[in-house]
Amino acid sequence: DIQMTQSPSSLSASVGDRVTITCRASQGISNSLAWYQQKPGKAPKLLLFAASRLESGVPSRFSGGGSATEYTLTISSLQPEDYATYFCHQYYSTPPTFGPGTKVDIK
Amino acid sequence: QVQLVQSGAEVKKPGASVKVSCKASGYMFTSYGISWVRQAPGQGLEWMGLISGYNGNANYGQKVQGRVSMTIDTSTSTAYMELRSLRADDTAVYYCARRGVTRSYDYWGQGTLVTVSS
Numbered sequence: 749d750i751q752m753t754q755s756p757s758s759l760s761a762s763v764g765d766r767v768t769i770t771c772r773a774s775q776g777i778s779n780s781l782a783w784y785q786q787k788p789g790k791a792p793k794l795l796l797f798a799a800s801r802l803e804s805g806v807p808s809r810f811s812g813g814g815s816a817t818e819y820t821l822t823i824s825s826l827q828p829e830d831y832a833t834y835f836c837h838q839y840y841s842t843p844p845t846f847g848p849g850t851k852v853d854i855k
Numbered sequence: 856q857v858q859l860v861q862s863g864a865e866v867k868k869p870g871a872s873v874k875v876s877c878k879a880s881g882y883m884f885t886s887y888g889i890s891w892v893r894q895a896p897g898q899g900l901e902w903m904g905l906i907s908g909y910n911g912n913a914n915y916g917q918k919v920q921g922r923v924s925m926t927i928d929t930s931t932s933t934a935y936m937e938l939r940s941l942r943a944d945d946t947a948v949y950y951c952a953r954r955g956v957t958r959s960y961d962y963w964g965q966g967t968l969v970t971v972s973s
Contacts, residue, residue, distance in 0.1 A: 782959035791950055791963035792900070798957060835900055839958040843916050844890075846900040 750774050750838050754847035760855040767823040769850045771836035776816045780840035783812055783821045786849075787832045795834075796821070826852070857881040859889075859951050859964035866970045867941050874937040875967045877951030884932035885909045888954040891925060891936045893947040894966075901947075905954060906934060941971045 751774040761767050771781065779799040784792035794803045796812040799819055809824045823830055831854055836847040862876040877889060891903040904915035906925040913925040924937045934951055948966040955961035 780958070782957075784960075791966055792952075792960070793963070794959055794961050797955075797959035797961075801957075803961065837900075837959065842905075842914065844902050844958075846892075846902070848899045 749843055750777065750841055750845050752836055752838055752845050752847040754834075754836060754850050756850060757848065758851040758853065760853055761826050762855045763826055763828060765826045765855075767826050767830075767852060769821045769834055769836075769852075771814075771819045771821070771847050773817045773819075773838055773840075777838045777840035779815060780838055781812075781814075781819050782837045782839065783810075784835045784837060785830075785832045786835065792835060823852075857953065857962045859953065859962055861949075861951060861964040861967045864968040864970070866972065869942055869971055869973055871941050871971075872937060872939040873941060873969050874935055875949050875951075875969070877934040877936070877964050879908075879932045879934070879953070882953075884927075885929055887956075889925075889927070889934040890952050890954050890960060891923075892950045892952055892960070894950070895944070895947040898947075903936070903949075908934070938969075941969075943971050945969065946971045 753772045755770050781799045783796045786792045800812040811822050833849045833851045835849050858880045860878045865873050885908050890905045906913040911927050922939045926935045950966050951964040952960035953962040
């Protein structure tokens with residue numbers, strides 16, 4: 749199985765801050781990576797797929813990048829509604845696996 | 856609009872079985888697979904398996920293999936996940952999710968809390 753790690757596991761940031769979360773895979777996943785946002789008591793919501801492609805309806809302040817084994821999610825200017833937990837997900841191989849999550853809270 | 860609506864919360868005793876449903880609407884059910892993902896309290900996301908909406912072929916995660924069955928009913932656009940021989944560590948919120956054409960999960964059900972307790 750491909751192991752996914754995320755850093756940091758949590759961070760505190762202020763409204764307007766630029767935030768970057770890193771996801772690493774235990775082997776190359778050829779950009780077969782998605783990012784999800786999850787708020788307490790809610791289902792995950794797809795933000796990006798194919799590492800850098802924005803899902804329809806997701807604000808452009810979210811962006812993704814990376815290649816091979818290392819990927820990033822960047823929020824260019826953090827908004828109050830962005831406080832949540834973010835998960836990466838590789839779908840390159842079966843079983844698909846998820847990162848442990850990064851919790852973004854208010855500084 | 857695409858919606859996945861799951862059945863309600865369940866409380867089960869150890870050793871029992873639970874069957875969770877996921878009713879899809881707003882798209883052609885047979886054109887997409889449905890995955891089941893669970894999340895234990897305060898924990899991350901664990902993939903349980905994937906079932907084809909076309910022919911009902913399923914493959915399962917190793918951790919639940921042998922205890923889980925995933926089925927579909929195309930006449931009602933509903934997917935089902937049955938988990939048997941429940942243990943306390945099966946306590947989790949269970950989600951169904953549509954696997955989109957990009958193989959990411961583009962729509963999710965609202966989640967079903969399954970509590971296993973004696």
